[in-house]
Amino acid sequence: MPEIAEVRITSDYINQLVKGKTFYTARKNPVHKGLELELYDTPFKISSRSRGKELCLYLISKSGTRSLRMTMGMSGHFKWMPEGQLEKHAHLLFNSDGGSLAFVDVRRFGKWCWGDFSENRGPDPIDDYQNFRSNIAANLHKKDFEKPIGEVLMNQRYFNGIGNYLRAEILFKSNQNPFESAVNAIINNDRLLELCRTLSVQAYFLNGGSIKDWQNPFGNESSSNWMKCYGNKSMSYIIDSTGRRLWFDPKWLS
DNA sequence: CGTCCACGTCTAC
DNA sequence: TAGACCTGGACGG
Numbered sequence: 001m002p003e004i005a006e007v008r009i010t011s012d013y014i015n016q017l018v019k020g021k022t023f024y025t026a027r028k029n030p031v032h033k034g035l036e037l038e039l040y041d042t043p044f045k046i047s048s049r050s051r052g053k054e055l056c057l058y059l060i061s062k063s064g065t066r067s068l069r070m071t072m073g074m075s076g077h078f079k080w081m082p083e084g085q086l087e088k089h090a091h092l093l094f095n096s097d098g099g100s101l102a103f104v105d106v107r108r109f110g111k112w113c114w115g116d117f118s119e120n121r122g123p124d125p126i127d128d129y130q131n132f133r134s135n136i137a138a139n140l141h142k143k144d145f146e147k148p149i150g151e152v153l154m155n156q157r158y159f160n161g162i163g164n165y166l167r168a169e170i171l172f173k174s175n176q177n178p179f180e181s182a183v184n185a186i187i188n189n190d191r192l193l194e195l196c197r198t199l200s201v202q203a204y205f206l207n208g209g210s211i212k213d214w215q216n217p218f219g220n221e222s223s224s225n226w227m228k229c230y231g232n233k234s235m236s237y238i239i240d241s242t243g244r245r246l247w248f249d250p251k252w253l254s
Numbered sequence: 255c256g257t258c259c260a261c262g263t264c265t266a267c
Numbered sequence: 268t269a270g271a272c273c274t275g276g277a278c279g280g
Contacts, residue, residue, distance in 0.1 A: 107273045163261050
């Protein structure tokens with residue numbers, strides 16, 4: 001479930017799991033066409049960070065730290081696999097005592113390469129909200145922002161971490177016409193950018209309920225109740241210019 | 255059986 | 268701006 005909230009939860013999950021563990025090897029499932037992992041600094045410890053839809057695994061050995069930059073695609077997640085357990089769709093395995101940390105990805109759209117977070121994706125709207133805003137402000141004059149806001153919300157150069165369900169919820173809860181130009185929407189609707197952060201945070205806490213042992217700050221509101229627009233039968237949708245289904249309030253149909 | 259659909263990028267005409 | 272990259276679940280005949 002990988003938009004910003006789920007990638008963040010994945011990163012938390014990894015950090016919780018690797019606590020106190022030492023890793024010895026890493027291997028790639030041969031069925032996956034991605035980069036082979038050649039590890040020459042072993043053993044190593046692991047820690048994780050996320051930024052928007054990217055996740056970096058830091059492999060920390062005596063001789064230094066290497067960063068493995070990953071994206072989760074449509075179905076990527078991590079899982080602890082006890083020794084001997086088989087998992088058809090585990091594509092990266094980091095071996096430790098008694099089991100492995102596994103990157104599991106049914107559709108294999110997830111990718112990895114050596115390096116830290118990409119330069120060409122914007123700041124994280126949760127962790128780095130001021131820079132998230134200023135990055136947009138500094139580029140608002142560009143042609144990118146002449147496109148409809150419904151589409152620009154998916155541009156990872158500015159909205160790193162926003163995906164198809166978050167854009168629908170952001171548009172809906174900010175009462176924003178998805179077909180208005182992004183410049184006008186951002187200038188005239190002051191809730192829009194704020195909701196990029198607050199809805200991402202809410203999705204993180206709601207979806208994280210099953211993974212971590214904190215109190216859900218949203219009380220009784222369930223995750224299914226939180227989702228107001230995306231996939232809702234009473235809403236409208238169109239296929240946008242990139243081929244994705246854009247969900248929106250039917251009142252914007254004219 | 256078949257067709258459509260999915261929380262995302264990529265690269266190649 | 269099409270497609271390519273993938274698997275599997277839902278649903279129709």
